[in-house]
Amino acid sequence: EIVLTQSPGTLSLSPGERVTLSCRASQSISSSHLAWYQQHPAQAPRLLIYGASSRATGIPDRFSGSGSGTDFTLTISRLEPEDFAVYYCQQYGSSPLTFGGGTTVEIK
Amino acid sequence: EVQLLESGGGLVQPGGSLRLSCVASGFTFSTYAMSWVRQFPGRGLEWVSVISGSGGSTYYADSVKGRFTISRDPSKNTLSLQMNSLRAEDTAVYYCAKTPFTMTMQPYFDYWGQGTLVTVSS
Numbered sequence: 001e002i003v004l005t006q007s008p009g010t011l012s013l014s015p016g017e018r019v020t021l022s023c024r025a026s027q028s029i030s031s032s033h034l035a036w037y038q039q040h041p042a043q044a045p046r047l048l049i050y051g052a053s054s055r056a057t058g059i060p061d062r063f064s065g066s067g068s069g070t071d072f073t074l075t076i077s078r079l080e081p082e083d084f085a086v087y088y089c090q091q092y093g094s095s096p097l098t099f100g101g102g103t104t105v106e107i108k
Numbered sequence: 109e110v111q112l113l114e115s116g117g118g119l120v121q122p123g124g125s126l127r128l129s130c131v132a133s134g135f136t137f138s139t140y141a142m143s144w145v146r147q148f149p150g151r152g153l154e155w156v157s158v159i160s161g162s163g164g165s166t167y168y169a170d171s172v173k174g175r176f177t178i179s180r181d182p183s184k185n186t187l188s189l190q191m192n193s194l195r196a197e198d199t200a201v202y203y204c205a206k207t208p209f210t211m212t213m214q215p216y217f218d219y220w221g222q223g224t225l226v227t228v229s230s
Contacts, residue, residue: 033216043222045203046220047216050216056218090216092214093214095213097155097214098155101152
């Protein structure tokens, strides 16, 4: 089973700042089969990125994904108030699919 | 607009059973594989099961294999999860999730329902 480690656990930032979230895999993820989700309190996760770098439908271009192998990154170029949330990565290259533990982006 | 609406959660004693349902709308239900994903109280996410668009193929996480059964009814656009022999560690919010694939053992999820809480406790 591939273990995904997200860092840092929590980020305290201000609106307008740039943020980079990390997701590191315990082994290489085939075909860059990595997705990112955003979750607000008491809401369901929302797909942001799939295939490591493809934005899902309706996702603003301030969100971008990159990486390959074992190291992946989600970047938000300029934080908007609605971006303060928990972010999860998920790999779907190997069975069973697995999720990272999440990174909380909170308002400073 | 894709909508997924779960129901059936609640409080159940250890060893008991519960059946979750998810009514889907806004897309051609029988085209896409569907999954259940759960989120534990500590916020960790765990994939539970996936069923192909046709319903002919199903896969389960090892943690629920032999206890949970996923199914779908295309006439009602409904996904179900029959949960038997429930344990305290099954306590979680259960999400119905759509995949963008007809079938895969390892999908990602492009739409999620709002979830239904299952609490297993005596």
